Amino acid sequence: MNHEEFKLPLGQKASLVSLVCDKFESHSTVLETNNSLRELRELLKTLGLIDGEEYVQNRKHLDPATMLGEGKLSEIADAAREEGSSVLVFDFELTASQVRNIKAITKMEVVDRNTVILEIFAHHARTKEAKIQIEISRLQYLLPRLTAMWGHFSKQRASGAAIGGEGEQQLELDRRMVRERIEFYKKQLDEVQKSREQQRKKRQNQAVTAALVGYTNAGKSSLMNRLCKVNVLEENKLFATLDSTFRTLNPDSKPPMIMIDTVGFISNLPNTLIQGFKTTLESALEADLLVITCDISDPNYQKHLRVTQEVLKELKIEEKQQIIVFNKKDLLNDPVRARIIMRNYPNSFLVSSYDEEDMKNLREYIINFFLSKQDHYDLFVPYEAGEAHSRIRGNANIINSVSHEQGIFYRIRIPDFIFQQLGLNNFILAPSEAKDWENPTSI
Incomplete structure (x- = not known):
């Protein structure tokens, strides 16, 4: 078995599948489901899959075997094939048995939201540490799902004796191989993290830092470029960058003032990725100031702020000094929202990363913040x-x-x-x- 076979078929068309059920977190209302599907479309865009139609079923109870009803799944598969889709992407996590059951009903490739996020992380990681941590996460996610891959092998039986067949034997070999790869990568990660910890301590003794943190696609990289006058990758995609980037904010000050651009946050992160996600965010632990960035033009900005604060709390850095920067005011078509936000968050900044005056004022504030602490x-x-x-x-x-x-x-x-x-x-x-x-x- 090669776990590369679990990678998504990039460039193909994928149909989106979801549901509305008042007993299902993040999908309990039509609004929640629509917001989640909108975010899933952005995730598919980042990954390179062509997003197709959305198929949503309203349910009073979840089906433990398939989540949606069998009849509805058959109906969705027929419609998806009609529109030219080869993949069904479910907007929530599926267990290994659910994937296997849904594949049997639909006769189509089936992936869940977590798989999409894992693939994005795998494609966009740049540093050695991030690549290793994400590979560990992918293998941990793959391990319980190996059965789904080998479900097409029939169990060989001889005269009724319980003798494992080809698929069963291969499955155990694959599980052992995946476990060995996980342990191999964990040892590599320990070595890389020791080196990074030394670098972090060195920076702490030589510089002061401000970390840009916030929900993915809030415009952190754009702010980094304008504030530090550098050229960091900035794209209108979720998780366009995953690795922390360090740049000098003010070369004239002593000690140097460093700005850190961190990976964006997201809700409903796969459990296997949580540790790796925190690892890439550990650069924020050394920050003297947290610059919480929020896309003011996004209708879900309040949820994004809440997710950000929850992650900061998990990292035990919510007590660090912080400012909130509401970015992308140039995309905000609702002046009332701007006034409400500035009234509710009086010490925040409402900016566009493309407005020179906004960037000048924000940069001066951060520099003066550090100078006032000296x-x-x-x-x-x-x-x-x-x-x-x-x-x-x-x-x-x-x-x-x-x-x-x-x-x-x-x-x-x-x-x-x-x-x-x-x-x-x-x-x-x-x-x-x-x-x-x-x-x-x-x-």
Whole structure:
């Protein structure tokens, strides 16, 4: 068995299948189901599948074997084939037995929403760590579904004896192979994460960071490009980027101010992907400021904000200082919504990443936020302490400097954790002394 056979047939047409049932989370109303299907279409677009018609059944109870009724599934399969679809994509998770049962009824390729998300992650991961974690997630998702693949093998029996047939024997071999691959990748991941942790600690000691976080396709990469004046991939797709990207926000400040663009959040994430998803978000753990980005033009912006806060809580960073940036105001055709949001979130920003004035104001706010967190120090450094002068000029923001006969007075602004690394404590002046050295006429 090659688990590549479980990959989706990209470029083919896929019909979307869902249901409305008041006992089914995220599909309890017509509105919830429609919103979920709209998001599924965007996921298919990102993956490269051609989305076809939607088929929805209203049900009072879920069918544990097939979710939808058998008759409805046959009807959907006939209509899907008529429109040229070769794949049925269900807008919720299916168990291995459900996939097998639905395939038997429809005689079509069957995948669920989780498979689509897993495939997107597999196609869009760029860093070694993300690729390994996502491969682990895909294999873990595949493992219980191997039976569905081998369901077409009949179990061979000899004279009624319980002797496993070809399919049964191959299935056990495949399970063992998948488990071995999972363990292999987990060992690789441990090594990569140790290296990344060292890099993270190094950044923490040398820079201050702001992390762009929020629901997928909220425009984080666009904000990154405008704020940092760089060229990070930006597409109108869900999960256009998966790996955290680091860029300098303000090269003139000391220490450097770093902006981090993180993977977008999404609701109903597959359980097998949750750990991998958190791993790619761990860069947000080191951030001094969370810039929560929300697409104000999306009708579901409130749900997106709620999902974002839930993920931050799971990461145990919801108490970090944060600001909310409502992006894509240029796509908002409802001025009333804008006024309501600014009243409900008075300290937030309403911006378009394409508006230069908006980006200037947001950038200044973030820079000033970091500067306001820095400590002030008054120093007097003798001329002969040459190395100390170099450390000050290379690591601190100099507010004022005055040359004297014996040395130089500095008034600097710098984060305390960096100042403590510079070995300058012996040059600190008391407030009364600082006034004298700052004014050369009083010396």
